[in-house]
Amino acid sequence: MSRMKTICIKGVVLVMLAMVGTAYGQKDKDDEQTSWLKFVVLKEDNGKPVRNAAVIMHPVNEHGKQGHGGMELKTDAEGKADFDGIPYGMLRVQVLAHGFQTYGEDFDIQKPHTELTIKLKRPQGQYSVYDDHPKDAGDPPKGDAPKQDAPPPDKDKKPN
Numbered sequence: 001m002s003r004m005k006t007i008c009i010k011g012v013v014l015v016m017l018a019m020v021g022t023a024y025g026q027k028d029k030d031d032e033q034t035s036w037l038k039f040v041v042l043k044e045d046n047g048k049p050v051r052n053a054a055v056i057m058h059p060v061n062e063h064g065k066q067g068h069g070g071m072e073l074k075t076d077a078e079g080k081a082d083f084d085g086i087p088y089g090m091l092r093v094q095v096l097a098h099g100f101q102t103y104g105e106d107f108d109i110q111k112p113h114t115e116l117t118i119k120l121k122r123p124q125g126q127y128s129v130y131d132d133h134p135k136d137a138g139d140p141p142k143g144d145a146p147k148q149d150a151p152p153p154d155k156d157k158k159p160n
Helices: 002-025
Strands: 034-043 054-059 071-074 080-087 089-096 103-109 113-120
Touching: 034 054, 034 089, 054 080, 071 080, 089 113, 103 113
Parallel strands: 034 113
Antiparallel strands: 034 080, 054 071, 054 089, 089 103
16 A cells, blocks of 8 residues: 555656646746737738738747748738737738738837738739740840741751
8 A cells, every 4th residue: 555655646746847847948928028010901003901811920030930830810901900919029921812912021020019011012924934035125026026038948858
C-alpha cells in the first residue's frame, strides 16, 4: 500500500512540475502592447469603397519571414474593416477582392491606433513574348513593318 502511495505522490509532483514549467515558458500576453487597426479599402481609379474584400494579416518575424497564424477580415459596404489586439511589430497585410489585383505590403505597427488606406488597382493586360512588341517606344510594331518578298524557291531542293 505504501508503494502505491509513493507512486501516486511522484506522479502528482511530476504533473505539477510540468504545469509550472509550461506556465513559466508562456509569454504574458497582458503585458504586450497592441494596436487597433482600421482598414479602408478603395478602388484606385475612382476612390469608391470595395465591399467584401478579404483583408489577411500575418505576423512577420525579424528575418522577414511570415509567421504562423494569421487572421482574415472582410470589408463592409463602406470598404471598412477593423480589429483590436494586433501586437506591435511587423505585420504583412494582403488584400484580395474579385476583379482587382492582389495587394500586399509589410507594415511596422508601433501606435495604439493605426489606420491604413489601401487602394486596389484593376488588372493590367498580360505581357506575352509571343506578341509583337516595338523595340523602342517610337518604333512601329512588327505587324506594321513593310513586308519583304520571300526569296524564290530553290529548284534543286526537294519539297518535304
